[in-house]
Amino acid sequence: MYALISVLVVSLVSIVFAIPFLLKKKISSKTLLFLLSFSVGVLLSTVFMNFLPEVMGHNYGISVSFYILMGFLVMFVLEKFIHSHHQKKCEKNGCGHSHAYHLAPINLIGDAVHNFIDGLVIAGSYAVSVTLGVAATISIIFHEIPQEIADFGVLLYSGMSRKKALLFNVMSAVTAIVGTVVGILLIGKLHGFINFIIPFAAGNFIYIAASNLVPQLHRHCKLKDTILHIFAIVLGVVLVALITVYGPVHVH
Numbered sequence: 001m002y003a004l005i006s007v008l009v010v011s012l013v014s015i016v017f018a019i020p021f022l023l024k025k026k027i028s029s030k031t032l033l034f035l036l037s038f039s040v041g042v043l044l045s046t047v048f049m050n051f052l053p054e055v056m057g058h059n060y061g062i063s064v065s066f067y068i069l070m071g072f073l074v075m076f077v078l079e080k081f082i083h084s085h086h087q088k089k090c091e092k093n094g095c096g097h098s099h100a101y102h103l104a105p106i107n108l109i110g111d112a113v114h115n116f117i118d119g120l121v122i123a124g125s126y127a128v129s130v131t132l133g134v135a136a137t138i139s140i141i142f143h144e145i146p147q148e149i150a151d152f153g154v155l156l157y158s159g160m161s162r163k164k165a166l167l168f169n170v171m172s173a174v175t176a177i178v179g180t181v182v183g184i185l186l187i188g189k190l191h192g193f194i195n196f197i198i199p200f201a202a203g204n205f206i207y208i209a210a211s212n213l214v215p216q217l218h219r220h221c222k223l224k225d226t227i228l229h230i231f232a233i234v235l236g237v238v239l240v241a242l243i244t245v246y247g248p249v250h251v252h
Contacts, residue, residue: 003126006137007119007180011173013144015166017152030228032146033220036213037229039142041236043209046139049244050132051202064199071203074117076211078110108168111151112175117204118144119179120186124197127187135243136201142236143208148173 055064118140126133148169155165186193217229 002130002133003123003180003184004177006126006133007122007176010118010122010137010140010144011115011170011176013141013148013173015170015173017145017148032149033217033225033228034232035142035145036216037232038236039139039146040209040213040217041233041238042139042142042240043205043213043236045237045240046135047202047205047209049240050135051198051205054128054132055199055202058195064195067196067199068203068206071200071205072207073203074200075114075204075207078113079212081110108151108155108172111147111169111172114147115173115176116179116182119176119181120183120197121201121204122176123180123183123187124194124201127183127194128198131243132198135240138239138243139205143205143213146213 121136122133122140125136151172152165152169155168160168183193183197217225220226220229
């Protein structure tokens with residue numbers, strides 16, 4: 001029940017943060033930078049305060065190391081797949097609006113796979129404890145916000161209408177619900193799924209924070225930007241620390 005409620009909240013993010021685009025309003029760069037920085041703090045602290053301690057409590061071995069690396073590499077390959085197809089289509093057709101139905105499907109497929117993995121992570125996290133599930137859900141929400149904004153922007157740039165872009169974005173977000181349902185089924189039937197999904201999620205989160213978000217922050221090097229980054233990252237760490245210390249006990 002917790003997992004399904006959480007994934008519904010995550011999926012609603014796609015709709016809520018598309019509203020400014022539907023109203024033809026821009027989201028300020030300062031707001032995006034704050035969200036990116038906050039997400040870095042939440043993602044990394046979830047890994048080091050929740051995922052890894054949970055893994056360490058069940059004997060950290062070579063298999064766990066492999067699962068963490070697998071989580072990192074899966075996200076790397078997924079992004080390489082998306083970026084390489086974007087580049088090929090741009091080289092072939094140019095990067096004007098006429099290439100809408102070439103870029104959009106690749107972007108949507110990549111987003112759908114990413115959301116499906118998020119759903120698996122939510123299901124596996126709640127199977128361990130409510131605290132871990134809440135921390136994972138918050139992490140996913142805050143890295144989904146800038147991602148969904150970017151994805152929606154790509155669909156619009158590709159030539160889609162605002163309503164059609166919103167519809168496809170929502171359809172892509174639904175795969176997170178599918179991932180959670182599949183995760184719940186696998187937990188009951190596949191022995192060792194939880195032992196796999198938690199370190200796999202750790203690798204995912206490390207990649208997203210270190211390879212996606214931090215490089216974006218380094219593009220803004222003014223003193224006021226740096227202060228904003230540090231403040232938001234620390235705020236994200238504090239939030240996860242509070243959840244970890246005062247969150248609900250294990251559910252099993």
